[in-house]
Amino acid sequence: MSSNYSPDKIFKLDAVKKTRIIVSAIFFIAIIAAFFIYPLAWDKVISKVNVISPVALPNFVKVPFKLGLDLAGGTRLVYLADVSNIAGQDSESAMSGLRDVIERRVNFFGVSEPVIEVEHSGSDWRLIVELAGIKDISQAIALIGETPFLEFKEQRDDAETQQILKEQKAGNENYLMQDPYFKATNLSGKYIKSAKVEFNQTTYQPEVSVQFDAEGAKMFEELTTRNVGKMIGIYLDGFQRSSPVVREPISGGSAVISGKFNIDEAKKLVEALNAGALPVPIKLISQDSVGASLGQDSLNKSITAGLIGFLTVVIFMIAFYRFPGVVAVVALVIYSVLVLALFKLVPVTLTLAGVAGFILSIGMAVDANILIFERMKEEFRVGKGLGSAINDGFARAWPSIRDSNISTLITTAVLYYFTTSVVKGFALTLSIGVVVSMFSAIFVTRSFLKFLPVNSLEKRPWLMGVKHSKQYD
Amino acid sequence: MINIIGKRKIYYTISIIFIAVSVIALLLWGLEFGIDFKGGSILEVSYPNNRPETEKIAESLKFLNLSDLRISSVGGNGVNFRFKETDESTHQEIIKILNMDGVEERRFSSIGPTVGVELQQKSIKAIIIVLLGISLYIAWAFRKISHPLSSWRYGVATLAALFHDLIIPIGLFSILGHYYGVEIGTNFIVALLVTLGFSVHDTIVVFDRIRENLKRYESLDFVSLVNQSVNETIIRSISTSFTVLLTLLALFIFGGGELKYFILALMVGIFSGTYSSIFIASPILVSWSKMLNKS
Numbered sequence: 001m002s003s004n005y006s007p008d009k010i011f012k013l014d015a016v017k018k019t020r021i022i023v024s025a026i027f028f029i030a031i032i033a034a035f036f037i038y039p040l041a042w043d044k045v046i047s048k049v050n051v052i053s054p055v056a057l058p059n060f061v062k063v064p065f066k067l068g069l070d071l072a073g074g075t076r077l078v079y080l081a082d083v084s085n086i087a088g089q090d091s092e093s094a095m096s097g098l099r100d101v102i103e104r105r106v107n108f109f110g111v112s113e114p115v116i117e118v119e120h121s122g123s124d125w126r127l128i129v130e131l132a133g134i135k136d137i138s139q140a141i142a143l144i145g146e147t148p149f150l151e152f153k154e155q156r157d158d159a160e161t162q163q164i165l166k167e168q169k170a171g172n173e174n175y176l177m178q179d180p181y182f183k184a185t186n187l188s189g190k191y192i193k194s195a196k197v198e199f200n201q202t203t204y205q206p207e208v209s210v211q212f213d214a215e216g217a218k219m220f221e222e223l224t225t226r227n228v229g230k231m232i233g234i235y236l237d238g239f240q241r242s243s244p245v246v247r248e249p250i251s252g253g254s255a256v257i258s259g260k261f262n263i264d265e266a267k268k269l270v271e272a273l274n275a276g277a278l279p280v281p282i283k284l285i286s287q288d289s290v291g292a293s294l295g296q297d298s299l300n301k302s303i304t305a306g307l308i309g310f311l312t313v314v315i316f317m318i319a320f321y322r323f324p325g326v327v328a329v330v331a332l333v334i335y336s337v338l339v340l341a342l343f344k345l346v347p348v349t350l351t352l353a354g355v356a357g358f359i360l361s362i363g364m365a366v367d368a369n370i371l372i373f374e375r376m377k378e379e380f381r382v383g384k385g386l387g388s389a390i391n392d393g394f395a396r397a398w399p400s401i402r403d404s405n406i407s408t409l410i411t412t413a414v415l416y417y418f419t420t421s422v423v424k425g426f427a428l429t430l431s432i433g434v435v436v437s438m439f440s441a442i443f444v445t446r447s448f449l450k451f452l453p454v455n456s457l458e459k460r461p462w463l464m465g466v467k468h469s470k471q472y473d
Numbered sequence: 474m475i476n477i478i479g480k481r482k483i484y485y486t487i488s489i490i491f492i493a494v495s496v497i498a499l500l501l502w503g504l505e506f507g508i509d510f511k512g513g514s515i516l517e518v519s520y521p522n523n524r525p526e527t528e529k530i531a532e533s534l535k536f537l538n539l540s541d542l543r544i545s546s547v548g549g550n551g552v553n554f555r556f557k558e559t560d561e562s563t564h565q566e567i568i569k570i571l572n573m574d575g576v577e578e579r580r581f582s583s584i585g586p587t588v589g590v591e592l593q594q595k596s597i598k599a600i601i602i603v604l605l606g607i608s609l610y611i612a613w614a615f616r617k618i619s620h621p622l623s624s625w626r627y628g629v630a631t632l633a634a635l636f637h638d639l640i641i642p643i644g645l646f647s648i649l650g651h652y653y654g655v656e657i658g659t660n661f662i663v664a665l666l667v668t669l670g671f672s673v674h675d676t677i678v679v680f681d682r683i684r685e686n687l688k689r690y691e692s693l694d695f696v697s698l699v700n701q702s703v704n705e706t707i708i709r710s711i712s713t714s715f716t717v718l719l720t721l722l723a724l725f726i727f728g729g730g731e732l733k734y735f736i737l738a739l740m741v742g743i744f745s746g747t748y749s750s751i752f753i754a755s756p757i758l759v760s761w762s763k764m765l766n767k768s
Binding site: 121138141142284285286287288289291293301304305309310311312316317320352353356359362364366367370371374378403404407408410414423 | 512517519558560561564565568577578579580581582583584585587588591592595596598599602603606607610611614659660662663666667669670671673674677678681682684685705706708709712713715716717719720721722723724727732735
C-alpha cells in the first residue's frame with residue numbers, strides 16, 4: 001500500500017549493487033564537499049604527500065563564504081530618488097542611469113561585489129546600495145550623495161611634486177593618498193550650466209564642451225590665468241579624463257573635455273553633467289550600518305550556537321534512537337556538509353538570519369529522519385522483520401515528509417518574493433536546506449538503512465530502541 | 474492509548490484562554506514596533522575602557538536636540554542610543570562628540586517612517602499569503618479524501634491551527650512589549666513564519682496518518698480513527714519539537730543578545746504549533762464531522 005510517489009518507483013533503486021554504488025558516491029561527494037568548505041585540511045594533507053610524491057599535487061580550490069552586511073560589517077543605504085521632473089515612462093531609464101553613476105562611484109571605493117538595486121514601490125523609486133566589508137562608511141555616504149563629481153585640478157609646482165613623491169617612497173602615510181601632480185581647486189561640476197557633445201575639427205573625435213555659469217566662468221578664468229603653459233586636470237568621478245595645456249587665459253566660461261571616449265560615453269557624460277552629475281536628485285532615507293567588530297562577534301556567536309545546537313541534536317538522536325540514531329547523525333553530518341558547500345558554490349550571502357535558517361533546516365532534516373525511524377519502529381514492533389520494517393517504514397513516512405517539506409517551500413517562496421533582503425537570506429538558506437534534506441532522506445538515510453546489519457540488529461532490539469519485538473516473519 | 478479526541482473540549486478551553494489573553498493584550502496595548510517597522514534611529518557604540526554615566530552622555534549630546542533620545546547600556550562597555558530618524562550629518566555630529574572618548578561605532582541604523590510602514594504592510598501581506606498558500610496546498614494534497622470530510626475542510630482545520638500559532642506569540646510579545654519594552658521587528662516576522670512552517674509539518678503528519686488509516690480501517694468510526702492517528706504520531710511530533718526546542722535553547726543561551734527575542738518567539742511558536750497540531754487541528758475535524766452529522 002505504498003504511495004504512488006514512492007521513490008522506489010521514481011528511481012527504481014532496488015538492487016543491493018545500486019545501493020552500494022550510491023553509498024560510495026555519497027561519501028565521495030561528501031568528502032569533496034568537506035574539502036571545499038575547509039580547503040586548508042586538504043592542503044595540509046597534500047603538503048605531506050608532496051614530500052614523497054613524484055607528482056606535485058595542487059592545493060584545493062579556495063572559495064570564501066560570502067558574508068552579508070551583519071556578519072562582515074558594512075552598510076545598507078536606501079535612497080529615495082526624486083523623479084518628479086521626469087516624465088512617467090522615462091523614470092525607469094533615469095533610474096538605471098542613476099544606478100550606473102552610483103555604481104561607478106562605489107567601484108571607486110574598491111568594495112568587493114557591491115549590490116546596487118533599483119526598487120519601485122508605489123510611486124516611489126528607490127536606490128538600494130549595499131557595501132559589505134567597508135571601513136569608512138561615512139566617507140562612502142558622502143561620496144555617493146555628492147552632486148557634482150566633475151573636478152578641475154591644477155598642476156602642483158615641481159618642488160611640491162618631488163616632495164610628495166619622496167614622502168610616498170618613504171612610505172609616509174600622510175602622503176600616500178595624495179596625487180603628486182595635481183591639486184584640487186574649488187571649480188567643480190556644480191558650476192556647470194550646460195554641456196554638449198561636439199566633434200573635434202581636426203581629429204573628428206567626440207568631445208564634450210561645457211559652459212560654466214557666471215561664478216564658474218570667473219573661477220575658470222582665474223584658474224587658466226594662473227596656469228598658462230601648465231596642464232589642467234579634468235577629473236570625472238575621481239578619474240582623470242583629460243589634461244589639456246592652457247595656452248592663454250580663457251574668459252567667457254567654456255571648456256572642452258577631450259580624449260579617450262567614444263560617442264556613447266560622451267553622450268552619457270553630457271547627460272550626467274546636464275542633470276547635475278546625477279541624473280536624478282537622491283535623498284538618503286535609511287541606512288543600516290554594522291561595524292566590522294560587531295559583525296565578527298555575531299559570526300563567532302552564531303558558529304558557536306550552531307555547533308552546540310548540532311551537538312544537542314546528535315546526543316538526543318543517539319540516546320533516543322540508538323543505532324538508527326547513529327545512522328541519522330552520519331546522514332546529518334553529510335547533509336550539513338552538502339548544504340554548506342552549496343552555500344559557497346551558489347553563492348548564498350550568509351546573514352545572521354540566513355544562519356538561523358540553516359540551523360532550522362537541520363531541525364527539519366532531523367524531522368525527516370525521526371519520521372522514518374518512528375515508522376520503522378512501528379512496523380518492527382508489530383512483528384515484521386527488520387528488512388521489511390525498513391522498507392515499509394520509509395515508504396509510509398515518505399508522503400508526510402514530502403507534503404510537509406513542500407509546504408515549507410511554499411513559505412520560503414513567499415518570503416523570498418515579498419520581503420526584505422534580511423528575510424530573503426533566511427528564505428534562501430532555509431529552502432536550500434529543505435531541498436537538500438529531502439534528498440538526504442531519500443538517498444542518504446535510506447541507502448544507509450539498507451546497509452544495516454539486519455540479522456544482528458534483530459537479535460538486539462535495544463539497539464533499535466524498541467523493547468519488545470514479538471515475532472519475526 | 475490516550476483519549477485525546479474524547480477530551481477535546483478541555484484542550485479547546487486551554488487554547489481559548491490563551492487566545493483570549495493574547496487578543497485582550499493586543500487590543501489593550503498593541504505591539505511595540507522596532508525601528509524597522511516605525512522608523513527611527515539606533516546607534517550602538519562601545520567604549521574602550523569604562524563607559525561614562527548615561528546622564529553624562531546625554532548631557533554632552535543635549536545641544537543636538539535629538540528627539541525621543543533614550544540611552545541604555547549594553548554588555549560590558551556598550552551604550553545604545555535610540556532617537557528619531559536623522560540625517561547623516563547629525564549622525565556624524567554625534568560620532569564626533571562620542572569620539573572624544575574614543576568610542577567604536579558598532580552599529581548605526583536610521584530608517585525613514587515610510588520605509589517602516591511599508592515593511593509592516595509587506596509583512597502582513599507575506600503572512601496572509603503563506604496562510605492561504607499552505608491551506609490551499611493541504612486541500613490539494615489531501616484531495617483524494619472525500620469521506621467523511623472533504624479535503625478542503627482539512628485545509629480550513631490547518632488554517633485554524635496556524636491562526637492559533639500566530640496569535641499566541643503575538644499576544645506574548647504584546648505583553649512583553651508593554652511591561653519590558655520588547656520591540657518586534659523583521660526578526661519577529663521571520664519567527665512567526667518559521668512557526669507556521671513547523672506547525673504545518675506537525676499537522677500534515679497527523680493528517681497524513683488519518684489519510685492512511687481511512688484507507689486501512691474502513692469500518693472504524695471517525696472519532697476513534699482520528700484518536701488512533703493522533704496517538705500513533707504523537708511521539709514523532711514531540712520528539713521532533715523537542716529536538717528543535719533543544720537546538721533553540723542552545724541558541725537562546727549561547728547565541729548573541731541580538732537574537733534572544735527572535736529565539737524566544739520561535740520557542741513559544743513551535744511549542745504552540747506542536748500543541749495545536751495534536752490538540753486542535755485533528756479534534757476540529759472530529760467536531761466538524763459531528764456537526765455535519767447532526768444537521
